[in-house]
Amino acid sequence: MPHTSLTALFRRKTTKISEETTTKERLSAFYVLLFGVTLITVLFTFLIHTADSRQYQRVIHKMVLLNELFESNEKALSQIKSFVTTETAPPADIVNQNLDAMESCLTILQDSEQDLRIFRELQDCADMAAAIRARTGPLYRAMELYKDENTSFETVHSDSREIYAISEALSSRYNIISKMQLDNIQKSFQTMQTRTRAFFTVFLIMTGILFFFLLFQIHELARAVSDPVQALTQAAEKIKKGGICQNISVSVSAKVDRDLRILTEVFHDMILQVKRQMEIITENARIAQELERAHLRELQLQINPHFMFNTLNMISDTAYLEHADNTAQLLEQAAKMFRFSLDYAGKKITLYKELEELGRYVTIQEKRFGNRIRFLFELDESFHFVEIPALILQPLVENAIVHGVGMYTENGRITIKTRYEKESGTGWLIVEDNGLGMPEEKRIQVLRDIHSYTDSGLKIGLGNVYQRLRMTFGDLVSVEITSIKEHGTRVAFAIPLPAEVKYPAGINHQTEELI
Amino acid sequence: MKKSVALLIGFSFVLLILSLYFFYEPVSRIPGDRPRYACIVCAPEEGYWGEVKAGIRLADEEFQTSTRISGFSILDTARQVQLLQEVEYLNLDGVITVGDPDILKLNEIIGQIESDGIPVVLIDTDSAQSGRSCYIGTDNYEAGRLAAEEILDRIDGDVHVAVLATGMEKSYQAERLRGFQAALEESGRAEILEVCVNEQDKFSLMESIACLTETYASMNAIFCAEASTTQYIGLAGNSLASLRDLVIIGFDDLDATLQAIRNGFLDATIIQDAQAMGYEAVRYLSSHPGHRTGQTETQNSNTPDPASAGNLYTKIQLVTADNVDTYKIP
Incomplete structure (x- = not known):
């Protein structure tokens, strides 16, 4: 992954992480939940207990009132009985007090x-209490009359019997009401127990669920911390064992603590960056090594040409001493060529000089091939003072010989052309031959090879020429190859030139001769 | 944190709802202005009287009345009188009880209550001389007729029937016999061989049956004028071989009676709508507070305004083997 996109990804991840929770926040939430559940549980238990207690108190209060009601009835009855039998009237307000208590x-x-049946019984009891009160007055009056001998005891007796009957009826209602109340209390308590049991069952289930939820939260909390720590530890151990270059990935789930997530991802990115740095270092070392080899090769090339140049000179001297003039001339040309290679390889020279050296090469080849191959020059010297890399044209001519007309026994022709197009600002370097040519597929393949040329050693060919021209003149350099089988081949390089060719210093503008 | 707070709120809310559901009981004061009635009937909670009480409770709920039901033993009329005497001390709006024309004291106390402006409704058994406001119960005369018609349907040719009762002084049995007799006489082919009055126990009944079968070889039907006799015959069942070929019609739907019909020993029984008695009694009182009718026209229970007559007859139904399991009076 490219470094920029990794950084962008890291930035995006950091933004998302800031919305997640840290361990501290999770712990806080956990404590709040635990405390809250405990508090609510205690509160509800207290409320329910209070409600139960209140209901119990209400029931007890009812029973107490009921008891008081019938106690009052009994007291009133005994007072009336006592009054009738002893003829001693209790103070009216005492009897009335009991009657008032009953009514209250x-x-x-x-x-x-709330029970309709009991309510009805109480209504009847209220009627009876009122009936007793209504008859108490007449009883007292009857007793007064009896005492005054104005009436017989029978009146008193009949009035009192009525009161007794009502009072006894009231007492019998007490048993009925008490039984009903006790039944209701029992049902009420059973209902209360059932409800409480049901409520607490549901409550316990809910609390159980909440408890397991809390346990799960604790587990997740622990994992939120332990998982990333474990991942980091594993990654560190892996690095320790196998080095940083192996494929190490530190990833954690979305639920981990925010801080640890940041740590994990930074660690992951750090590993990637270190790996990249190491790759760069490795690449640089390889390039340095290549350069070293190239330098060595260059040195070797320097060393060998020196040896060959000296040897050729020695042979030339020997040929001259033996009066082999042609041989001496050829050897001299060859030595100069090698000297040129030695001095100017990798450097820039004027096209003029390049053509001059090409001339030496052509001379040697003419001697070699005789009339079999003719070398022609069609030159446009208006841009010959442009500087180009050395040894550009010679490989082209050599190709024309090797692949074009080299096998001809006669009429072989190689034409070297230079042309300057002022309108387009292009200088052309062209080598044509009337040789074997090549099929279209071969031509396309050659062009492909030229464009994808990499320097793989000592071979200097069209690809090398193209690359060196591009290194000097940029991407506007182009190459054209036209070929007709058995008719010939034309190789042309176009180099971009300024609209007005400026002559370099040291060149006579009038004569175009070196100063 | 937000999730925890939301969870806590949700937990509290659910607990609150649960608490309200399990523990909340709305408290409301019972209004004290409901009409109050006293129902003094026979004690049993099941069977016939249980149905009466069920009818009363239904009517209470529907008409928003309050009826206190007191029970006494079937033979303990003194207790009935005592309970009725208590009515004097209570501010009641009506009384429901069972009549008995033979008990003077009962009729006196009913009259006294009526004179205090408290209407009295008699159910099951009437006692017109008590001065009650209304009688609600079976038209025993028609019930007798129905029994006779069933016997006549089942026997082609002459009918020779014996009647078993527990006391002709009981007006309802006398009424039934009257209706039974009238229907038989109209047919012109039936005769009552004998009316046997027994104690309400199985042994005297068995004696009577034995005597009847010995005496009357032509007897081909028996009419049981009340429930207990029918029940005892049903319980005796197949042990009474002499009765196997007889047509036996009984009264009321006690369990033994119904089982005897299923077994084929009893041919049919006439049932009364006890629940309707209780229901109609409360309905009458709720629509006639402190009202006395004094009228004696008979009327069936479909009359829109039964208050215009002194009697309100509830439905009767014949139960046979065909409908013994599906007969419930709607």
Whole structure:
């Protein structure tokens, strides 16, 4: 992954991470949840207990009131009985007090009663209490009359019997009401128990679920910390064992703690960057090594040409001493050629000089091939003072010989052309031959090879020429190859030139001769 | 943190809803202005009287009345009188009880209650001389007729029938016999061989049956004028071989009676709508507070305004082997 996109990715991930939670926040949330659940549980338990207690108190209060009601009834009855039998009237307000107490209890009980049957019984009891009160007055009056001997005891007796009957009826209602109340209390408590049981069952289930949720949270919390630490540790161990260059990936799930996630991702990116740096270092070392080899090769080339040049000179001297003039001339030309290679390889020279050296090469070849091959020059000297890399044209001519007319026994022709097109600012370097030519596929392949040329050693060919021209003149350099099988081949290099060719210093503008 | 707070709120809310659902009981004061009635009937909670009480409770709910049901033993009329005497001390709006024309004290107390302006409705058994406001129950005369018609349908040719009762002084049995007799006489081919009045126990009944079968070889039907006799015959079942070929019609739907019909020993029984009695009694009182009718026209229970008559007859139904399991009166 390119470094820029990695950085961008890291930046995006950092933005997302800031929205996630840290361990501290998770712990805080956990404590809040735990405390909150405990508090709510305690609160609800307290409320339910309070509600139960209140209901229990209400029930007890009812039973107490009921008891008080019938106690009052009993007291009133015994007072009336005592009054009738002893003829001693209790103070009216005492009897009335008991009757008032009865009525008060009845009112309170009726107000709070929810059971229709019991309510009805209480209503009847209230009627009976009122009936007792209504008959108490007449009883007292009857007793007064009896005492005054104005009436018989029978009146008193009949009035009191009525009161007794009502009071006994009231007492019998007490048993009925008490039984109903006790039944209701029992049902109520059973209902309360069932409800409480059901409520607490549901409550326990909910609390259980919440408890397991909390456990899960704790587990996730622990993993949020332990997982990235483990991942980092594993990655570190891997690096320790196998070095940083192996494929190491540190990834964690989305749920880890934010801080640790940042740490993990930074570690991951750091590994990638270190790996990249190491790759760069390795590449640089390789390039340095290549350069060293090239330098060595260059030295070798320098050393060998020196040896060959000296040897050729020695042979030339020997040929001269033996009066082999032609041989001496050829050897001299060859020595100068090698000297030129030695001195100017990798350097720039004027086209003029390049053509001059080409001339020496052509001379040697003419001697070699005789009339079999003719070398022609069609030159446009208007741009010959442009500087080009050395040894550009010679490889072209050599190709024309090797692949074109070299096998001809006669009429072979190689034409070297230079042309300057002022309108387009292009200088042309052309070598044509009337040789074997090449098929279209071969021509296309050669062009392809020229464009994809990499310097793979000592071979200097069209690809090398093209690359060196591009290194000097840029990407506007182009190459054309036209070929007709058995008719010939034309290789042309176009180099971009300024609109007005400026002559370099040291050249006589008038004579175009070197100064 | 937000998730935790949301969870806590949700937990609390659910707990609150649960608490309300399980523990909340709305408290409302019972209004004290409902009409209050006293129902003093026979004690049993099941069977016939249980149906009466069920009808009363239904009517209470529908008409928003309050009826206190007191029970007494079937034979303990003194207790019935005592309970009725308590009515004097209570501010009631009506009384429902069972009549008995033979018990003077009962009729007196009913009259006294009526004179205090509290309407009294008699159910099951009437006692017109008590001065009650209304009678609601079976038209026993028609019930007797129905029984006779069933016997006549089942026997081609002459009908020789014996009647078993527990007391002709009981007006309802007398009424049934009257209707039974009238229907037989109209047919012109039936005669009542004998009316046997027994104690309400199985042994005297068995004696009566034995006597009847010995005496009347032509007897081909038996009419049981009330429930207990029918029940005892049903319980005796196949042990009474002499009765196997007889047509036996009974009264009421006690379990033994229904089972005897299923077994084929009893041919049919006439059932009364006990629940309707209780229901109609409360309905009458709720629509006639402190009202006395004094009228004695008979009427069936489909009359839109039964208050115009002194009697309100509830439905009767014949139950046979065909409908013994599906007969419930709608």
